[in-house]
Amino acid sequence: MIKKILLIFILTLTTIFIGNEIDKKISAQTVEEVAQGPKILVLNYHQVANSFNPLAILPNDFSEQMSYLINNGYIPITPEELDAGLAGELELPPKPVLITFDDGYADNYNNAYPILRSLGIRATIFVIPAFVGKKNYLTWEQISEMSQNGISIESHTMNHYKLEELPDDEIRSELLNSKFALEEHLGTAVNYLAYPTGTYNLHIAGIAAEVGYKGAYTIKYGGVDLGSNMYALERIPIFQTENTMKDFYERIQYRQSFEEFGWRKM
């Protein structure tokens, strides 16, 4: 028993130590603080298109999902608001949702953007600057227009390489060059990152913090709360499935039900 307690103690210390290394903004929270703090649903889309591409969701389904969120009291927020909400600098609405898209596909502009605009929904696109203007990807004009109309543009690295396979100096340039390219084209600050393919480790997260990002998103399944690491933020992936709408409702509910058990993310 004593051995077990000692082990838990050491594990906790280790976790707190590593956590502090890469995230100085959020100190270790108690289970109670996490339970009472904000709960943020972060959805992760890729394509919105009439195709059976595994990354795509049908425009009709996307429209239905956005209407569901609005009709059920979810309030779309930006990455800055999520950040400020977790830091205790901003009071978030009771049901905040961050809607994100990875890769910057052209259909985000052609199919998703008109739906988002018609419902007054803010969203975030993680763009790969080296892919901009290529076939099936957004152009700088489209990105610029959306950026001025409620869509936050953030970084998905310069070339979408698997970061864990790169040496440190290349990880740094992937993270920094994409940030600078976006900032130069848009004239706005780019402070958030989504890891390509969602893969990351503490070392990569540390570099993201070191080069100036304020937070980074993964595809680690779950909701964001005070127990989240700012450089390993959870998201709920939404893809086209056999029963897309049923899966969508279940995935949103899953987030709420695990919170009721007071499960704490490490």
Ligand SMILES: [Zn+2]
């Ligand atoms: Zn991607």
